[in-house]
Amino acid sequence: MKMQNKNPRIEGLSPTEIQEINAEMSHYEDKTAVSIEALKIVQKHRGWVSDDCLVAVAGFLDMAPAQLEGIATFYNLIYRRPVGKTVIHYCNSVTCWMMGSEQIREHLCRRLNVALGEMSEDGEYTILPIVCLGACDHAPVAMVGDELKLDLTENAVNEFLGR
C-alpha cells in the first residue's frame, strides 16, 4: 500500500563477498559508487553475475535492480551470462578491424566451434568483442584471459588455443 520496504535480498551474497564489498564501500560517501566494484567482486567469485546476484547486490547498495542492470549491461567486462573459464576478448576497433580482426574472429569461432558470446562445449572458452585495447601498433590483438596477445595470426591463435 505504501512504499514497499526495501528488503535487501543479501542472502544471495556470500560473507566473503559482503566483506569485500563493504571494504570498497568504506572509500566512498555514496554506496552506489561501488556498483561496478561490487559486480566485479561477485564475478570474481562466481565467474559471472546471475539475475539473483544482481538483485542481491542492488538490494545491498539500496538501488533498484534496473539501475544496477543499467550499469552491468553497460560494461562489457561484466558478464551477465555464464562464460568459459577463459574469455577471449578480441579487439574490434578501427585499427584491428583494418588489420584483419574479422578473420581472427572467424578463425577463433571456427576453431572453438562457438558463436560470439557462447561458451565452448568443454566450458573452456567464450569469445567476446572489446573496444581498442591500446595496442594498435600490434594489431590485431586480443586479451586471452588476463594476457594480451599481439600481432595475431591464425597460427598464433592455434598456438595459444593449443588445438
Place this chain on the structure above:
Amino acid sequence: MARIEIDGRFYDVQDNTNVLSTCLSLGMDLPYFCWHPAMGSVGACRQCAVIQYKDAEDTRGRLVMACMTPVMNDMRLSISSEQARRFRSDNIELLMTNHPHDCPVCEEGGECHLQDMTVMTGHTFRRYRGSKRTHNNQNLGPFINHEMNRCIACYRCVRFYNDYAGGHDLQVLGVHNNVYFGRFEDGTLENEFSGNLVEVCPTGVFTDKTFSAHYARKWDLQTAPSICVHCGLGCNTAPGERYGELRRIINRYHGAVNGYFLCDRGRFGYGFVNSSKRILKPRIDNQPIIAIETAESHFRKLLNAAKSTIGIGSPRASLEANFALRELVGEENFFLGLNDTEHTLLNTIIDLMRHGGIHSPSLREIEQADAVLILGEDVTHSAPRLALSIRQALRNASFAMAQTMHIPLWQDAAIRQLRGNVQSPLFIASICATRLDDVATNTYHGSPENVARLGFAIAHCLDDSTPAPFALSTSEQSLASSIASRLKQAKRPLVVSGTSCSCLAVIQAAYNIAKAIPSKDKQLTFTVPECNSVGLTIMGGKRLQQAFERIDNGLTDNVIILENDLYRRASHKAVDLFLETAAHVSVIDSLENKTTEKAQLLLPAATFAESEGTLVNNEGRAQRYFPVYPATEAARGSWQWLTSVMEDPHWQHHDALTSACATTLPGLATLIQSASVTEDAIAGSKIPRQPHRYSGRTAMHANIKVSEPGPAHDLETPFAFSMEGATTHAPPALLPVIWAPGWNSNQAINKFQEEISGHLRDGDTGIRLIEASGELPWFDDIPTAFEPEPGLWRITPLPNIFGSEELSQQSPSIRERQPLVCILLNPMDAETLAVGTGDPIEIREFAGATTLTIHAQIEHTLPRGLVGVTTGLPEFQSLQAWTQITLKKANPELQDLSEVPL
C-alpha cells in the same frame, strides 16, 4: 534581449535560452528529438543541427546543435542552408536504420513526432538494406505498451521517468547501438506518472494500453477541452471519443496548471465513463423507463407534491449543477453534502485562502519555490500532479548554483551533474512514509495531532509571538527549529497542507507557519479531495448533518441528491435512516452506488465527457469543461435535469446558469468573465470537435441507418459535433485538438504558446476567483500529544492515487493498480497482537457495531496506536477517520480472505 540573424532575417529574442527553443518560439520548423520543453537539452540525438556563422563575413559557417547553443547577441544562423538540411536528413536516416517502419500498425501513427520530423527533414527514401536489431518487449502493467523495436534512442523516456519524475524501475540497458529502454524484468511501471511516457516518447515504443483496447487514430477522435475530475488540482485534459465511447485522455497544455504532464489517475481514470456501472436510463422505483419526459414529469410531480424539498449538492458536480439545485430548492434548503469534518476543513481552507493574506500558488508557481514544507500530506496520493511540481521545485538550489557558475539553466545534463547534487530543502511531516521521502531533507512521522504540534512549534520558532506547543520532545524541538531556519532563509518558501488527515489543527498549524515566515513571496497551498471541493465550499450551504436533522424533525419529506454517494460521507446507519425517513428520494448520478440503490427516482447524469460545467481547483481557479460527445441514451447533464423542471425557460441555458452563479454568489462574482464564452466564440463560427481528416462520418452509423444522420446540435458551448467550421479564430485554450501543419503529435503545442513553455497565446484557461488579502489572527488551539491507549487503535485513512477516488475507482486499469485491501499496523503493535503481514485480523468499532476481518500488513513508519486504511475503498466506508477500534487476531482457518486487490 539579443538581436540574432536567421537565414538573413533579424529577430529580437530572449538571450537566456538556446537556439532551438528560440527558433520554435519564433514559429519556425526545426526538427528535434531529445530536447523537451520541460526537460531542457542534452544534445543526444543530433537532430536539431543548424549552421552558425562566425561573423558577417563568414560564408561557410559550422554545424552546431541548436539545442546546445546559447542565444547570443549578433549571432548569425541558418536553418535552411543546404549543409544543415543534408545533415538533418542524414541523421534521421541513421536514426531510422533500426526502425521497423511499421507505421500502419503502430498506435503512434498519425500523431507521431518521428513521422513529423522525418517528413520535415525530407528523408523520404530508405537506403539501408542491412538487418535490424530486434528486441523482446516487456509487459509493463495495465497502462503502457512496450514496442522497443521502434526506439530511436533519444533517451527522453528515462530522462522523464528518472530525472523528472523520480522513478527507478525504467532504465536504459545495454550499450552502443544495442540499447534497451525497459525494466529489469517484466512488471508494472511503478512511477505514478508513467502515462506521460506515451507523450514524451517521440515514437511508438510507449503507447497507451487502455487506448489499444479500443483504438482509433487521432484524426478519428472527437475531442473537446476538458478538466480532470479525479482530484482537486484541475489538470487540463483532452479526452477523445469514437462511436459514442470515451477512448482515451491525453494532456492538454496549461501554462499555469499542469504544463505538459498528467498523473496516471488522470490519464487512465476515464474508464468509469464506459463502465457497466453507468446509469443510462431513468428509473422509477427501480424500474427502468425509456422516455425522458416520463422521468421529468415524475420529478416535477414529486416536487409539487412535497411539503418541502431539500437538495444535497456535491463536490464532484459542477458549479452550475450545484447552483441549479440551489435555485430549485431554495438557499435555505440547500446542503453541500459534506460531512462535518469535510465541511469544517474546507471552510477553514477557503477562509484562509481568502482572508489569510498568503498567496495560493498555481503549480507553475510552486515549481519556483526554494524551500518546501509538507504538513500532513502524501501529495503523490492526494494531489498527484503537485508532487511532480514539488520535485521540480527542489532543483532550484542547483539552478542557483548553476547560475553562479554561468551554466545556462536549460543545460540539463550539466546541471544534474553539479557537484554534491545540491537540492532545495523539502521537509515532510506526515503520518507515515510518503512517495516523496526519497528527496526529502528530513521526514517526521506522527499522528495528525503530533504533525500539527510540530507545525505549531515551527511557527513558534519563526515568530515567538505565536503560541507554542508544550511538552515537545527535544528531537521534535530541534527538528522544528532546523525546519524553521531553512524556511526563514528561503526567498520563495512554500507550505503545503490539506484535508488528507482530516485534522483541523494541521491546517491551522500550516497557516501559522506560512504567516510567520518572513519572506514576502511565500506561498501556501492546500490539497482538497474532489474536483469541485473548493467551488462548492465557496458557494456555501449547510452541512449534511443538518439535512439529516431536518428529516428527523419532519420538516421535509422530499430529497434530491446530486452526484453524491452519501455512504462515502457518513455512517451507514445515519444514511440509511435518512433515506428511509424521507418520503421521496430522487438521485441524479452517473454511476451505480449505494445511494443510487436507494433512489425512488434515479436520473442518469452525463459525465464530464458528455456535459459542460465549471470546476474550481485547489488554487481557486475556475475552469470550464465541455462535452466531448453527446450523451447517449437518456443521460443528460445534471444541470439539465434540474433546470428541466423549472418554470422559467431562461435557466435552460448553461451560460445563464454560469452568469446567475456569478451575480448571486459574491464569492463567484469574477466568474462572470467566463459566462459569455459561448457567445464570443460563436461570433465567428462554431469550433469543430472533429479534426478535418475525421473519417467514416457518412458510414459509421450505416449498420443502423444508411442515410447519414445530421450532427447533434450543441446550443450550450462554442463547439460543434462536426468537422465543419474553422479553428483559426479560436483562442488556443479552446482548441479541441492540438495540431499544426506538419505537427501531428501533441508537440504541436509549440505553435500555440507565447513562447516555449510559456502561457498559451490569448491566455491560459480559467479565472482565479480568489486573490489573497487581509490577515487572520494566529491559531492557538494546539492539540495535546497523541498517546495510544492500550487496547485501542484509531482509524487513519491514507489516500491512494489508485483506488481512493470514487470515479477512477471504476476504471478497469486503475483497479488493477489498486492496493491490497488490508490494514497497516506498526510493527510493535503487530507484535502485541501476535500478527504478521498477511494474517487476518478482526476490527471492531469501539463505540459502534461495525466489525470487519481483513489482512494485516506491517508498516514500519506508521506510529503506534494508529491503523492505516486506504481512503475511499468500499470495504472501509463504514470506518470514518478517527474512529476508535479494537483489534484481535482472527483465526486464519475460519477466514476466507483473498489477497487479491478488489
